[in-house]
Amino acid sequence: LKSITDLSSSIDAELLRPRDGFRPPREASSMRTLLEHNDKAADVTAQDSKMEYRNVAMVFSKPLRKDQITVEYASRLMLLAQMMKDDGYQPSLICFCGSTKPKEDNLVAETAAGVIYFKHLCSINDIALDQTDLCIINHENARDTTWSSSTSLHPVAEEELFHRHHLQSWLEKSKVYEAATDEYGMTREEPRKKIRIHFTLISTDYHLCNLNDIHVRSPRQSPLKRMLQELEHSIRSFRGLAEITWRFRYSPYPYVDSQDDLTVFLENATNSPKIYVRFSSIFRGVVKQDEFFQRDNYRVLVATRRSLVTLLEEMNEAFRHNKRRKTSTGFVGPALKGKLRSTFSEKRKDIEALHTSSNRAMSGDVSTDVALESALLSLGRCADLVRPAGRLTSRSVSQDEWEEAVHHLEHFLDLIETCCDPDRPLPASEWGLLSLPGGMTPDSIDLDQSEEKSLFEKKRDDMLDLAD
Numbered sequence: 001l002k003s004i005t006d007l008s009s010s011i012d013a014e015l016l017r018p019r020d021g022f023r024p025p026r027e028a029s030s031m032r033t034l035l036e037h038n039d040k041a042a043d044v045t046a047q048d049s050k051m052e053y054r055n056v057a058m059v060f061s062k063p064l065r066k067d068q069i070t071v072e073y074a075s076r077l078m079l080l081a082q083m084m085k086d087d088g089y090q091p092s093l094i095c096f097c098g099s100t101k102p103k104e105d106n107l108v109a110e111t112a113a114g115v116i117y118f119k120h121l122c123s124i125n126d127i128a129l130d131q132t133d134l135c136i137i138n139h140e141n142a143r144d145t146t147w148s149s150s151t152s153l154h155p156v157a158e159e160e161l162f163h164r165h166h167l168q169s170w171l172e173k174s175k176v177y178e179a180a181t182d183e184y185g186m187t188r189e190e191p192r193k194k195i196r197i198h199f200t201l202i203s204t205d206y207h208l209c210n211l212n213d214i215h216v217r218s219p220r221q222s223p224l225k226r227m228l229q230e231l232e233h234s235i236r237s238f239r240g241l242a243e244i245t246w247r248f249r250y251s252p253y254p255y256v257d258s259q260d261d262l263t264v265f266l267e268n269a270t271n272s273p274k275i276y277v278r279f280s281s282i283f284r285g286v287v288k289q290d291e292f293f294q295r296d297n298y299r300v301l302v303a304t305r306r307s308l309v310t311l312l313e314e315m316n317e318a319f320r321h322n323k324r325r326k327t328s329t330g331f332v333g334p335a336l337k338g339k340l341r342s343t344f345s346e347k348r349k350d351i352e353a354l355h356t357s358s359n360r361a362m363s364g365d366v367s368t369d370v371a372l373e374s375a376l377l378s379l380g381r382c383a384d385l386v387r388p389a390g391r392l393t394s395r396s397v398s399q400d401e402w403e404e405a406v407h408h409l410e411h412f413l414d415l416i417e418t419c420c421d422p423d424r425p426l427p428a429s430e431w432g433l434l435s436l437p438g439g440m441t442p443d444s445i446d447l448d449q450s451e452e453k454s455l456f457e458k459k460r461d462d463m464l465d466l467a468d
Helices: 004-015 030-047 071-086 110-124 154-163 166-173 205-217 223-237 261-275 278-287 295-321 336-342 368-391 399-419 455-467
Strands: 053-060 093-098 133-138 193-204 240-251 325-327 330-332
Touching: 030 205, 030 240, 053 071, 071 110, 071 193, 071 240, 093 110, 093 154, 110 133, 133 154, 154 166, 154 223, 166 193, 166 223, 166 240, 193 205, 205 223, 205 240, 205 278, 223 240, 261 295, 261 330, 261 336, 261 399, 278 399, 295 325, 295 330, 295 336, 295 368, 336 368, 368 399
Parallel strands: 053 093, 053 193, 093 133, 193 240
Antiparallel strands: 325 330
16 A cells, blocks of 8 residues: 555445445435434434423525515425424424525515515414414524524524523423432432423425534534534523424425426526535534545535536537537526526625636626536635545645635535525415425425435435546
8 A cells, every 4th residue: 555545445445345245325315314313303202202392493594586485485484384284283482594684685584574474374274373482593694594504503592592581481381300319319309390392494305404414424513413502501501401302394395397498407507516515514614623524525526516517518519509408317408598698696786706816706697607607616616625635645735725615615605596596486376375386295205205315315326426
């Protein structure tokens, strides 16, 4: 073995060729991991039916479009309303998580719009909110719309449950105490009260997969772990005990089966980066020097860039030859490039500059094709900076280079989300419905089918095959 690269290759070969002949999968499915967590949470809940329960629902918002709630954001709120109406779910507290300040050209904050729309859903569908408190959780970091930073869920525990005295009130009402004797058989002088707080996180499938993956892969960067630590600290200040569990309830991405070629193209261009937004959290951990950079992270960066480059190349070829072309995800028509050029991001007034020596800014409305090219340049520059760490070469990546790589990665994700997202405002005719058009309900995917892969997982596997 002449180098660390040879050593790593030998170790990988041994791990992938065990003596019994079994070859493990390259990576566990994100959706399967999420479903397994839900199964475990259900088992824990069923084991102790005497516990005093407090259900807390957390709905994650999405930026508005022209002061209107979007189809994807509405599908998340539809799911919560459907759970309360059809499944008998009665949360003690519903947290609307998002920005409390209007973004871009909007006059209304996304959380305020979500509360109004949810109350409208409940009113139209006779869903009682008498026993439920509603609150808004402000997200201080406006750029972190995915809630992937380690402190993003901190306000749920610190501000809402602690400072608004929800924890204290729930403990006072609880009639369940800890055991009269401790683990050594000694009688407790004053047994403490116990409650169980069960969180239900509600969002789109790719978003919840990212949150769960961060918690599983990089616990130090997990916003869920930080929230649990804050809750445990707060509950001790009231001399109480709390068992905290959570589950994920997701609504399918609403544009998977779209028949519009522009929507399908944007869905293909944006969903791959959405799956891997969790790696921005890992990159931030590397910059803080409390996380290791794994080779798999670099492989994902390269695969994501390659899939987007291929998609754009097929579009340009179709335009150049005026002929429809088949891709791995569908067909690209010759008119698609013209549609992208005529599609502008009305949300952005000042987009960050391409990271070149001139550092010139792109101001005003930006066409979607320009935004995609800008995003690809940023992602390519990020991959170039971390290549020595990804390929285990002799040259190390400096702290400044890591920070610059994070900056480029966040710029890439920001452009993809704000300029290339096909999400649209919810039509007025669909207000009050508990299901999406076409018969698909927000939670129509069976949560018990753990063997089924989501479309996002299949695309991820295709991308990794390309990287190999």
